[in-house]
Amino acid sequence: MSGFLTRPLRDAGNEGNPNKVGSFNQLAKMGDALAGGERYLRGAVGAVTVHVFTLPDNAKAHRLLGGFIIAAGANVGPLQVVPEDAVLAAGQAQITAAGDVIFFATDAVTEAELYYETAEQLPVTVDVTVVAASGVAALTPRAAMRLISAEALTGGVTGVATVLARGTLQAGLASGQAALQPNGETVEFLIADAVTSARLTYMPQPGFGPTPESVASKMDVDANL
Structure with a gap:
């Protein structure tokens, strides 16, 4: 992977040149950046069997x-946040591998409000080739922070895969599962599923990639501004 910013976003934005403000906002996708960050969301929690x-x-x-x-069979009140790899207990919640929020099953939560941070980049969806012999699909040229969804399009076992935590290696996968690898540059399916192509949706890592939609290419201010 390559394509880190040649000049920091802060420096480009702080130049204060009125002739560049419009170009800066467009190249930096300022609307996307402002839409990122801290969010508040209130709504219904999924079926009792899903939580x-x-x-x-x-x-x-x-x-x-x-x-x-807000509403639950037990433990109505402030939410206790625990890490993604923790075992949930009463009154707790954590982020799933796909970027949703899951609650402790026995609490039977039906409505909640959340305060959370998003990535500043919108999700990317790509169709990729999977090497059946290794189960590996390369995310080129964009690296990922989080795999949101994975669908096996062709191969021995097809359909929407269950996304496991980032860093789950081949030995930890079962049929119909996929996981983003530690470096954020590849996704693995179970080798025995013999997947040959897939559609992946993921949160991209900021500052990676030479493609027109990457932060790095847009914020190469020496070239663009």
């Missing part, structure tokens, strides 16, 4: 800050 607050595809959570359980 997941499904967030919009363009506003998945990158960090859960807090919240309040």
